[in-house]
Amino acid sequence: MNSKPRIVIVSETFPPDYSGAGLGAQFLAKNLKKRDILYKIITRTKNRFIDENSSFYIDEIKFYRIVYFQQLLNRFTNNRYLKLLILFLDFPFVFIKTTFFFFRNKNQVDLFFFVSTKWISLILSFWCVLFRKKYIIETTLLGHDDPIVNTTKKYIWFKKTIKNFQFKNAYAVTNISMLLTNQCYKFGLSSEKVYTIPRSVNVAKFHPQKGKVKTGLKKGLLENSNSYPIILFTGVLIARKGIDIVYNTFKEILNDYPDAVLIFAGPQGAPGQEMHLNEIIRDIKTEGIEKHVVFSGSVTNIEDYFNIADVFFFPSREEGFGRVFIEAMACDLPVVTKEIEGITDYIFGNNENGIVVKSDNITDFVCAIKNVLEDSNLRKSLIVNAQLKVNNEFSEEEVLNKYFKLFETVLKTS
Structure with missing residues (x-):
């Protein structure tokens, strides 16, 4: 101009x-x-x-x-x-x-x-x-x-x-x-x-950390820095964001990975939006898995959480874009999400940059997360393609x- x-x-x-x-x-x-x-x-x-x-x-x-x-x-x-x-x-x-x-x-x-x-x-x-x-x-x-x-x-x-x-x-x-x-x-x-x-995405802020830096972040953010895998969700804790899917999927993951940790990084919703969150909190106490589920609240250093996690799990039911997708991708964190037509295909293509599940079946989400954790070639491919996508388009x-x-x-x- x-x-x-x-x-x-x-x-x-x-x-x-x-x-x-x-x-x-x-x-x-x-x-x-x-x-x-x-x-x-x-x-x-x-x-x-x-x-x-x-x-x-x-x-x-x-x-x-x-x-x-x-x-x-x-x-x-x-x-x-x-x-x-x-x-x-x-x-x-x-x-x-x-x-x-x-x-x-x-x-x-x-x-x-x-x-x-x-x-x-x-x-x-x-x-x-x-x-x-x-x-x-x-x-x-x-x-x-x-x-x-x-x-x-x-x-x-x-x-x-x-x-x-x-x-x-x-x-x-x-x-x-x-x-x-x-x-x-x-x-x-x-x-x-x-x-x-x-x-x-601001790649100066959202970028991968390695070695001692990553280890230090884990020690600072988690009580048990040896936890594996670390499943991360970030966003407002409301039904639209799929927090019920996140929690129910994690319970199944916990059966195969007894040291797994789920992090909910985000604020609570407004009054009237607490339904799923209250149910989750009650079930955590009933199941006795308090040490496996972390509620961090709203954070300003979300890039640190992206860098300690092993999978970013964000099965939102409705988004306009989903900035958190590209922030996770920029930090070399593989993404597993739910299909939102016009958004997930725009960002992830045909599963080249992340895993998009086209159903509401908890078993399908569990399989997708386990594939990312257990298939090293798939994980590397997702990370490389995601970085290219971020640099070229976002x-x-x-x-x-x-x-x-x-x-x-x-x-x-x-």
């Missing part, structure tokens, strides 16, 4: 809140800031990292925070009627604050970039259309922010109206996987308007080039 435009990133979540979309927004924000083209970030995340040594810290970026009352309520109740009441009380506040931002800053902003589609982006897209300001939408999760509305959801007529308005008036729609790109085509968007830009440089080409194209559009 020849001149320096001013870009606003709108992301409902942002680190330190745990979210794949938020991490994507943070990555883009850091790099826009380096080029001095980031104007502000609009988010509903209340807190921010002030530790300059944290990977989440971004120096001198201006945040505009719109905190929902409903967001605060989510921490204390799962009563949907109470949430609906708060939502109606919430909207005027969000509308006023978002509108105030737009009119105060519209002359300084060249482009709005909406990470996902929620209330804030809806209000801004309305004003953008009215005042001919350009905006781009990035979709991140099937059934949540893609243009196709699930017909089983409530208030479908209202949601369809919103989707039609936002997506048809966007100057471009970028998607983090082919699955989401295909949704845009089904919706009727032209190919000139639709882009696919995947998530990236490096930060490659992904950033796609973003900047997109911005350049949209800004030139009349």
Whole structure:
């Protein structure tokens, strides 16, 4: 880009809140800031990292925070009627604050970039259309922010109206996987308007450790550094991520590998999402396998966990992309996952870079994990192919080039 435009990133979540979309927004924000083209970030995340040594810290970026009352309520109740009441009380506040931002800053902003589609982006897209300001939408999760509305959801007529308005008036729609790109085509968007830009991995942070370094990490993170195999899961501990599959598969693995350890690295879900987690915790106590299952909570050094594990097991039922896949691959950690059409085939091909199980059968997952552990040739092949895939398609440089080409194209559009 020849001149320096001013870009606003709108992301409902942002680190330190745990979210794949938020991490994507943070990555883009850091790099826009380096080029001095980031104007502000609009988010509903209340807190921010002030530790300059944290990977989440971004120096001198201006945040505009719109905190929902409903967001605060989510921490204390799962009563949907109470949430609906708060939502109606919430909207005027969000509308006023978002509108105030737009009119105060519209002359300084060249482009709005909406990470996902929620209330804030809806209000801004309305004003953008009215005042001919350009905006781009990035979709991140099937059934949540893609243009196709699930017909089983409530208030479908209202949601369809919103989707039609936002997506048809966007100057471009970028998607983090082919699955989401295909949704845009089904919706009727032209190919000139639709882009696919995947998530990236920071290979300076996510890279394999060997020898004494790896041994030291094991001693620091595990009570028994001689445990084998170490099965790792990372993500929010909710049903959508497949934690029930992870746990039930591990119990079978434990029968053949009595020193095995399962690590759940990630935070608990919001109220109402604890069903499988509570069942797992109760069963761990009943089975007396507490020393074999580790709950690390949310961690900022997940790369260390990738480097001590023997298999990354992530049988998620629904993803927009799955950044953790490529982070594990960059650390030479073989991946076993569940098929998600348009995502796992995009990342793993025909099982060249990881093992994709095309069923929900626990026995199939057990066999896949044991094959990775016991077949050294298969393991080496997966690691080599995964590194090639990461370097060629998911490096930060490659992904950033796609973003900047997109911005350049949209800004030139009349």
